Amino acid sequence: MCQVDEEYNGLECNQKIPLPTLNRKCMKCKEETASLIIRVSDAFCRSCFKEYFIHKFRAMLGKNRVIFPQEKVLVAVSGGAASCAMLSQVQEGLSQDTPKKLRFVPGIIYIDEGGACGQSSEERQRSVAQLKSIFTETGFPYFIVPLELVFSLPTSVLVPLSSDPDRSNPIYKLAVDQYIKQNLVEETTAGAMSQLSIQDSLYSPEHKLALERLFASLKTLTAKEDMLQTLRQHLILHTARVNGYSKVMMGESCSRLAVKLLSKITLGRGAALASDTGFSDPRYGDVVITRPMRDYSSKEIALYSRMFNVPSVFISGLDTKTHDKASIQRLTESFVTNLQADFPSTVSTIYRTSEKLHTVIPAQSQTSESTSKCLLCLCAIDTEVDKASAFHATLVSEQLSQIRPQEMSHAAPAMSADQCCGEGQGCETGGCCSSKHRSLNHQDLKALLCYSCRLTLKDMETIDTLPPYITTEAEKRQKRSHMKLEISEFLLEDGDDGD
Numbered sequence: 020m021c022q023v024d025e026e027y028n029g030l031e032c033n034q035k036i037p038l039p040t041l042n043r044k045c046m047k048c049k050e051e052t053a054s055l056i057i058r059v060s061d062a063f064c065r066s067c068f069k070e071y072f073i074h075k076f077r078a079m080l081g082k083n084r085v086i087f088p089q090e091k092v093l094v095a096v097s098g099g100a101a102s103c104a105m106l107s108q109v110q111e112g113l114s115q116d117t118p119k120k121l122r123f124v125p126g127i128i129y130i131d132e133g134g135a136c137g138q139s140s141e142e143r144q145r146s147v148a149q150l151k152s153i154f155t156e157t158g159f160p161y162f163i164v165p166l167e168l169v170f171s172l173p174t175s176v177l178v179p180l181s182s183d184p185d186r187s188n189p190i191y192k193l194a195v196d197q198y199i200k201q202n203l204v205e206e207t208t209a210g211a212m213s214q215l216s217i218q219d220s221l222y223s224p225e226h227k228l229a230l231e232r233l234f235a236s237l238k239t240l241t242a243k244e245d246m247l248q249t250l251r252q253h254l255i256l257h258t259a260r261v262n263g264y265s266k267v268m269m270g271e272s273c274s275r276l277a278v279k280l281l282s283k284i285t286l287g288r289g290a291a292l293a294s295d296t297g298f299s300d301p302r303y304g305d306v307v308i309t310r311p312m313r314d315y316s317s318k319e320i321a322l323y324s325r326m327f328n329v330p331s332v333f334i335s336g337l338d339t340k341t342h343d344k345a346s347i348q349r350l351t352e353s354f355v356t357n358l359q360a361d362f363p364s365t366v367s368t369i370y371r372t373s374e375k376l377h378t379v380i381p382a383q384s385q386t387s388e389s390t391s392k393c394l395l396c397l398c399a400i401d402t403e404v405d406k407a408s409a410f411h412a413t414l415v416s417e418q419l420s421q422i423r424p425q426e427m428s429h430a431a432p433a434m435s436a437d438q439c440c441g442e443g444q445g446c447e448t449g450g451c452c453s454s455k456h457r458s459l460n461h462q463d464l465k466a467l468l469c470y471s472c473r474l475t476l477k478d479m480e481t482i483d484t485l486p487p488y489i490t491t492e493a494e495k496r497q498k499r500s501h502m503k504l505e506i507s508e509f510l511l512e513d514g515d516d517g518d
């Protein structure tokens with residue numbers, strides 16, 4: 020392991036790590052005595068560390084240039100140390116009176132996932148109250164959204180919108196210049212506006228039960244975690260859209276992203292890695308997800324939070340108090356953290372890899388058509404691959420093991436074998452699929468998903484527990500593709516996007 024590490028990152032692990040000594044000087048100002056050591060060679064005094072930490076945040080935003088002056092940015096806070104540190108950086112950046120001041124208009128969102136993690140309503144209320152006091156302190160508008168609200172989401176959440184194509188770098192500079200000119204006037208209006216929206220949504224008892232049923236129908240913790248993440252993203256996206264936020268900030272640290280990168284690979288999301296772990300994630304089109312904390316290690320965040328009293332709230336999640344091997348995500352996490360303990364460059368090596376990833380968008384999916392995107396994660400569908408691929412071979416053997424002889428000989432209109440629930444009796448007459456079950460089944464839904472989301476669906480006992488916005492949109496897309504199939508004979512070869 021050391022050899023591999025050495026090749027990539029040089030030294031660190033093979034060298035004897037010098038013990039931190041009390042009289043080491045700060046590497047930056049070279050005057051003060053260092054009060055903390057981040058990496059072997061980086062010893063900082065208190066004030067230099069603060070400066071370094073704050074600078075890093077602003078540098079990340081400056082380097083990527085995706086957040087415009089006056090743009091409404093939704094800061095997603097989970098209560099954990101990283102997202103709370105991010106919130107404190109936003110506060111810090113906006114309050115500064117320098118030309119480097121951050122100039123966007125922030126709002127905060129917290130998704131209360133307690134319903135999916137088996138928390139009692141008292142526990143949930145307690146965490147929400149703690150968070151509220153942190154949020155109120157900032158003076159930013161905030162949204163507290165219980166996960167149960169996914170049962171009242173509209174289907175539009177699943178349709179990626181096209182983004183404003185003009186927002187490229189040259190315009191960014193123009194926007195900044197313009198902003199600096201008319202600085203004062205707008206600042207006061209923005210301040211007044213931000214007082215308005217404070218939202219603490221309530222959920223109905225039916226939705227609480229529906230959410231419990233949904234998570235009970237997922238058989239593995241891996242699938243539960245994946246579903247939770249999908250639903251959380253949808254809620255954040257919806258809240259951002261409804262309230263006019265065009266950017267969302269997620270507080271994922273580089274340690275978290277390293278874990279995420281590896282676990283996403285094992286979950287079959289290789290094709291979507293770039294948007295899952297990159298600085299900006301444009302998959303939704305009109306709302307862009309950003310990850311400004313991606314340069315901080317969890318150690319740096321922990322040190323900063325302790326030193327400068329950044330408040331955070333511990334909220335137990337799905338994987339709290341679970342075994343190391345309880346889920347793929349959990350296993351990857353313990354793998355990376357254990358490795359990092361002995362080989363300190365593990366995380367950064369993985370993380371640097373993530374920086375180099377880019378998505379190659381296949382020509383046909385560049386159209387804004389929603390059918391080429393996965394219904395759940397909204398990434399490009401990666402299942403339309405060559406017949407010679409491993410994925411295709413898996414599909415064929417899966418199909419062969421499911422289809423019974425009578426169905427195979429049945430020369431029904433195309434797709435009916437796929438549509439069938441596969442339970443046999445009455446299938447030919449349509450008595451099984453159309454009356455006993457609802458119009459959408461596992462197989463139909465699967466066709467609309469990317470490879471990884473299919474795996475999650477596979478671990479699901481029944482799709483009837485899914486929130487209505489997902490099933491309704493699936494039915495809509497299914498109908499459309501049926502229709503397309505029916506009229507396909509009459510279409511010209513190139514007319515794919517002619518609808």
Ligand SMILES: [Zn+2]
Pocket residue numbers: 045046047048049050051063064065066067068
């Ligand atoms: Zn110093």
Ligand SMILES: [Zn+2]
Pocket residue numbers: 393394395396397398468469470471472473
């Ligand atoms: Zn997907």
